Amino acid sequence: MSETTYYPDTPGNDDNPCSPDILDQHDHIKAELAPELIDTVPNPAFILNKDRRIIFYNQSLAKAVGEKRENMILGRRPGELLRCCNTRSNWCGDATPCVQCGALRAIQTAMSGQKSEEECMLLANVDGKIKAYTFMVNSSPIKIKGDEYYIIHLTDISDSKHKEMMERVFLHDLLNAVNGIANAGTLIKIDAIKKEQQELAGMIVERAHYMANEINAHRLFISAEAKQLETDDEPVAVVSFIESICAFYENSQLAKEKNISINSKINEFKLTTDKRILYRILENLVKNAFEASPENGTVSVEAREENNRALFTISNQGTIPMTVAHQIFKRSFSTKGPGRGLGTYSVKMFTENYLRGRVWFDSSKDDGTNFYVEIPLSPSERPLGETPCPSTLQA
Incomplete structure (x- = not known):
C-alpha cells in the first residue's frame, strides 16, 4: 500500500479513538511482549482484543497506512484503519457486505480458538x-496472562492476483486466436490446388x-x-x-535429424488417471529428451505394468553433468538460458x-x-514412497 495519511470519518470515531481501556490493554501487551519481536515481521501485523480493536501493532502496519501517530491506530478496527469503503457509514464488520469479508472470517475463526488463512478483497477509499x-x-488466537487476544498478519497479494487474472485472460484470448489460425489454415489446405500451397498451409496448421x-x-x-x-x-x-505423444513430436522442428522410437517391450495395459496431467508429464520429458539428444540420436519411450503400478521410461543418448544433475527438478533451473526451467519442475510437481x-x-x-x-494404476492405490535418488550420474 502507498503511504497515505488517514483521517477518522467512521461512525463514532473522533480525533482520538483510544479509550483508557485500549491504552491499558496496549501497555499490558507491551509489558509482556518485546515490541522488537513483532517489528521483525516484514508484513503488517497487529493484535486485536475481543471487540476486534487494534491494541498492538508493528511498524510495517504504520508504514502501510501512512500513519505515525499511535493514538490514530490504537482502538480502530482493521477495516476502519485500511479505509474500507464499507466503513464510511458503518463500523467495520457491521455492514451487510461484511459477511463476505475474508478478513472478518479469519478474525472470527481466531476468536473461536482456531488458526485461519483467508483471502480478503478490499475496496478502499484513499x-x-x-x-x-x-x-x-x-489469524491466530493468543493468550497473554490468561487474557485472550488475536494476532493478525496481512500480506498484500494485490499485484500477484492482478497478474494471475491478466495472465488467464491473455492465455484464453491467445488460445482463441491460435485456434482461429489453425482452422483457417485447414480450410486453405483443403482448397489449395498446388502442392506447395498445401505444404505451406500444413505448416501453418502444425505450428x-x-x-x-x-x-x-x-x-x-x-x-x-x-x-x-x-x-x-x-x-x-x-x-x-x-x-499420440510421439506422433506430435516426430514431425516437429525438435525432431529434425533425430529419431524417436517406441520400445517393442511395451505391453498393452490400461490405467486410471488424469489424462491431461499424464500427457503433460510425458510430453515434457519427451521434449527435454529431444533437446538433450546429440545429432542423429534416438529418443526412446517405454512403458510397463508391474505391481499395480505403471512405469514410464524416457531415454536419450545425452549425458547430464554432475553439476547439473542435483538441480534438475528445481524451479526455474535451466541450462537453456533465461525464461526456461519449468519443465522438469512441473514434471515432479x-x-x-x-x-x-x-x-x-x-x-x-x-x-x-x-x-x-x-x-499407481488406479487413484485408489496408496501413494508411492520416496523418490529414489539418481543411481548413476556422470561426474
Whole structure:
C-alpha cells in the first residue's frame, strides 16, 4: 500500500479513538511482549482484543497506512484503519457486505480458538479515490496472562492476483486466436490446388497446433501452482496414448535429424488417471529428451505394468553433468538460458502432487539419460514412497 495519511470519518470515531481501556490493554501487551519481536515481521501485523480493536501493532502496519501517530491506530478496527469503503457509514464488520469479508472470517475463526488463512478483497477509499487491494489474512488466537487476544498478519497479494487474472485472460484470448489460425489454415489446405500451397498451409496448421498445445500446458501449470487444479481421472490405453505423444513430436522442428522410437517391450495395459496431467508429464520429458539428444540420436519411450503400478521410461543418448544433475527438478533451473526451467519442475510437481507417484532419473556415458515416472494404476492405490535418488550420474 502507498503511504497515505488517514483521517477518522467512521461512525463514532473522533480525533482520538483510544479509550483508557485500549491504552491499558496496549501497555499490558507491551509489558509482556518485546515490541522488537513483532517489528521483525516484514508484513503488517497487529493484535486485536475481543471487540476486534487494534491494541498492538508493528511498524510495517504504520508504514502501510501512512500513519505515525499511535493514538490514530490504537482502538480502530482493521477495516476502519485500511479505509474500507464499507466503513464510511458503518463500523467495520457491521455492514451487510461484511459477511463476505475474508478478513472478518479469519478474525472470527481466531476468536473461536482456531488458526485461519483467508483471502480478503478490499475496496478502499484513499484520499477520495477508490483503490482495490487483495490481502492474504492469517489469524491466530493468543493468550497473554490468561487474557485472550488475536494476532493478525496481512500480506498484500494485490499485484500477484492482478497478474494471475491478466495472465488467464491473455492465455484464453491467445488460445482463441491460435485456434482461429489453425482452422483457417485447414480450410486453405483443403482448397489449395498446388502442392506447395498445401505444404505451406500444413505448416501453418502444425505450428498453430503446437502453440495451442503450449498454451494449454501453461494454463494447466498455472492452475497447479495456484493449487486450483482438480484431477479428473479416466481410463487410459497406454500404447495409443504414448503413440499420440510421439506422433506430435516426430514431425516437429525438435525432431529434425533425430529419431524417436517406441520400445517393442511395451505391453498393452490400461490405467486410471488424469489424462491431461499424464500427457503433460510425458510430453515434457519427451521434449527435454529431444533437446538433450546429440545429432542423429534416438529418443526412446517405454512403458510397463508391474505391481499395480505403471512405469514410464524416457531415454536419450545425452549425458547430464554432475553439476547439473542435483538441480534438475528445481524451479526455474535451466541450462537453456533465461525464461526456461519449468519443465522438469512441473514434471515432479504434477507426478507427486497430483498423480500420487514419483519421478527420478539416472545418467551415464554408457547408458545415456533415463527419466522414470511411476504412478499407481488406479487413484485408489496408496501413494508411492520416496523418490529414489539418481543411481548413476556422470561426474
